Amino acid sequence: MQVRIGIFICDCGKSLSNIDFPKVKERVEKFQEVVYVDLSSSLCLEESREKIVSIIRERDINRVVIAGCAPELKENVFGKVIEEAGLNCNFLSMANIREQCSWAHESDVTNKALELVRMAASKARFLQPVEKKDMPVNKQVLVVGGGFSGMKSALELSGLGLRTTLVEEEAVLGGKLGEFEGFYGIETTPEEMLSSMRKAVEENGDIEVFTSAEIARVEGQAGDFTIRIRRGEDKLSRSCGAIIFATGYMTEILPQDFQLKPDVNIISRRKLVEMLQAPGELERRPGTIGFVLDVSDENSRLPILSTLNNALAVKERLGSEVYVFCKSLKVDSEGVEKLYREARERGVVFLKFEEKPRISKKDGRVKVEARDVLLGEEVTLLCDFLVAEEKVLPPEGTEALSSMLNIGTDSAGFYQDENVHLYPVASERKGIFFVGGCKGDLDFTRISTDISSATMSIYKLLSPEKVMVEVEKVKVEPEKCRACLTCVRVCPHGAIQMVRVDTEKEVAKIYDLACDGCGICAAICPAKAIRFEGYADEQILAEVEAIGESL
Amino acid sequence: MNREDNKIVAFCCEHSAYQVANKAGKMRLHYPDNVRIIRVPCAGRVDVQHILKAFEKGAAGVLVMGCQEGACQHLTGNTRAKERVKYAEDLLKEVGIDGGRVKMVNLAPDMAQRFIREVKEMTEKIEGR
């Protein structure tokens, strides 16, 4: 097809006085393959848009250059205009002669404007159509992990009409929420919350549950994953369109923090909760209970949240003296400042240290020595029990799963790279999300919010009537591909896989739904086998070459 | 391009630098008019060959402008661009072009002042000031 370029220049209501528009028009008319040049004063207004449509049709224009304001807000407007005229919306090339030319310079910039139009026209010559198609997607979702976050995710997905497969490593659903004594001021206990959720999951026809099972392999791409599940000797397979990881966290009392091993006096949070649940079984009521925080874990909100709730429960049920040693109170989540004040009012004493407290044994009790920065004094406390801080760690298997799926972790090893564009719940791969403790964040309200946003993202990905994607905008040309795997290895979104074409040759294939259009692969391919329509090499180079050709 | 020209080709990531250039225009912050911006979807799209080609066609300087390190929408795009700029510098030195004429710049969408400073600095460099 012969290229016929139509150039529409806008002088923005004649306001761009440092460009000589008649001169631009006159020169532009002489460009190669340009069949029509229009100079107008307000291209983006409705009446002008209608005019563009009719000119495109009349003059049989098949590439359109718009020279005017920045494309950021207007590109899609003009895209629609040329579609209306029967052209593929990719046959549009824009020259930014307002924001990046007239407005950016004081002097006369007629020549620069002319160059920008020439660059856009040169690029336009090489434009190819990009079709949009609706893509079949699998509407099933896989949820990995059957704790609070996993169950809630499955239930929320069901609320949106999506079916899920829930895979839990343990024999029963529940996870770690049961390790909490409760939420102060809330009647429902965590155990009650869990059992009602468990029941809801089991009764929900949309949720298929596998317990004592683990993920052996994940293959495929957003919209079409294949999951191999191992349950004892059984090997199962499921297909799904998206995956939520809710694999939780684990905690550990680090020996270097306490020197002394956990024993009858230095106890875990779980042990304290057991005591609180059955205070009658204690030999005697403990007179003093201490908590130590911020010894090795300053990143997590879990220690302070559990400590405040547990300290209040101790006050209420055991009536012991309670001392909390900490560095900084992490009150930056909903309702925690109030909880902290409540605890103080109920007699919980907070002591702030800068240097780690020294912990030793004395007369069968635990001795804690620290310099309190507020009092400016050395404080020594003898307590019957010291509840040790537990460092929150990523669960076992996180590393294996993340490397299998090619998804990043943060510096502490939890899921999700530290990149603001992924926050709150996304991974670098489309269709894979993280919620709950496995992300390293353990604040209850944030987790609930995250779960809802993850389920909404999945709904948006899988559920619209038609899942429209641009087909092969970034494409591997099979005959040029050398199967060197470079693109597979460098794609930040894991969107490229090797496939066999004609059962013979293995070549790279870019999955349209998973591709995010960065072009890293196109730049790195040593065989120049990847074409990124709109930013193809010949298009970029055409722009480069158009700069400053003799006018 | 004439070799005497002082043109700068700026490859600008549409998530950051391209928006910055628009912001500078909207704020009517004036900068040297020798810069020609080419929009790219990510600094990671820019290849060594694009940079060399720009010099081959007569550009006096090339800026590759992407997002801040750690804030690339495509995670590694801007760090790859940085490596490629480094590689291009080495290749240019081999042909006798001062390595300082190609530069990687990290910008956030609001950093209009910084954008202008970089354009001015490069202009001064190539004009030998």
Place this chain on the structure above:
Amino acid sequence: MIIAERKPLEEIKNMLSGYKKILVVGCRTCVTICWAGGEKEVGILSSQLKLASSGEGNELSILEATVERQCEKEMVIEELGDKVQEVEAILSMGCGAGVQTIAEIFEEKPVFPALNTTFIGMPEAEGVWVEKCGTCGDCMLYWTGGICPVVRCAKGLLNGPCGGTRKGGKCEIDPEKDCAWVLIYRRLEKQGRLDLMRKYYEPKNYRAVQRPGRVEAATA
């Protein structure tokens, strides 16, 4: 796969001095995969040569081409047949075999190598390749747990480590590298075949491949 590296520009420029019209030829096989001589590298080298020559006021005229496999005569003729007439010299970005194939076909034109062909190897990380095979022509990988002591031991020892192995199983000559014999020991240990460590190997017949080498397939 054959691994190669590009020569420094200075050396290439010296080879080409006196020639004005050059054909730069890449190869789409091994050297594409090791980022040394594919279509992209052809473009980069051509750009560099143009920039260097125009900087010296003596602009080269450069044609670019990339052959499917430079070591196949038919493919070279098909891709280059027409272009060669227009140039004075050919700069091959193929491995040594590629350079010689082109030189054999176009005897009247000088053919220059733009790459140094270095070894047979595999990718270790993105953009990094390591040597794995020394093409000795007498493969002993069966006895050594699939680890070749000929290239991976700095001294090419066939009967266990030299005695200078450093702590952590590192090589005496290069502490960055693993001692091949430690690797072999560990591998055989995993396979329960440590008895092979006791096996004595005759000094290797490095003349198994007579230079120039030649291999004939058993059947047609």
Place this chain on the structure above:
Amino acid sequence: MANNHVLVIGGGISGIASALELANGGLSVYLIEKEATVGGYAASFCCKATDVCSNCSVCVVPSKIKEAVIHPQISLLTNSTVQKVSGEVGDFRVEITQKPQYISLERCIACGMCTEVCPTEPKAIYLPSAEAIPFSYILDERLCLRFKGEDCNLCRESCPTNAIDFKRKSKRQELSVTTIIVATGFEVFDGREIGSLGYGRYPNVLTGLDLERMFNREGLLKLPSNGKEPQNIAFIQCVGSRNESHCYCSQVCCKYAMRFARLIKYQNPNAEVTIFYIDLQTAGKGFAEFYEECKESTRFIPGVPVEILEAHSGELEVKFENILEGKVNREVFDLVVLSVGMVPRKDSWDLARILGINLGDEGFFDTKPLNSIETNVEGVFLAGTCQGPKDIPNSIAHGMAAAKRAMEVLVRCR
């Protein structure tokens, strides 16, 4: 179900996140915004990266705003407020008033010729900000001569697209929607309320918000009094947070203060930065490491100052209790930044009454326990900081979560 429309009240980042999710999920959204432009506070903030990102998330905002504004499923109504709501979930009737649109959004091409000819000073017709979205001029009735009875017609005559019409009246319209998402955001605590800190009286006492906007516009820090680069800067944390009348942590101030501290040190390695704090909020992905890095270049002092006095040279004398030394110290800074927190909007009460939703103790909209989205009225959901303090990623997540609830209602009805 009468329709598949959802109303989102508030065009800040949470409202935009909600609207985008719903629109991309196939629904139609009315996004109404009180001001002339969308984006709210987040759009006026600055990137705090040095060369390396500090995860402030400000850079994710502009593209979301642009995406929402051009989205075919989102109808944006600026300058609009909710007057009346009736009906119930599935069928709310909402009465909206839109202030007179003297300049038509459809016709204004932002060429700026009107401002050039406007005879008043300051100009009565102008662009709200360089990055305003919608990118359109506005007319200020209080300044325009036309509204002072004069017969000025200059801007209208100069407008190349006939976008200006003085006769436009405010418009009332009734929207019919299934659910309502409230995303009205927060107000920044007014530093003047704590008189002893001198904000509003001493030019070199600024708030965190002032700093955001200064960096956004200028890209660097200048002393308001003389335009010079400050050398000795103090941040005072918890101004307007964690006190008797604001019994909560604003969640963002420690992080922005530390990010600014690092940025200031990066731009001017000779500058001294001190942060006065009560408790440092270092939780969150990678933030404890960030804090460790900050500690190397920034001085952290526990305890917040109670008084600032201006010395004759314009410098600021800060009086604080040095807890570590157990005495009251005085130190001189050339710039003091009050890390002001988030407070509920003063007009929340009006909207609460219109919608029938409750306000919580602190004045933010109230929700059910362990649920930060649902209000006491079925089908009315909360998004973002109108429910309580949140940073940008959490505001976006909350907006998405609210969208999910609204979507759920529609899925259930189908």
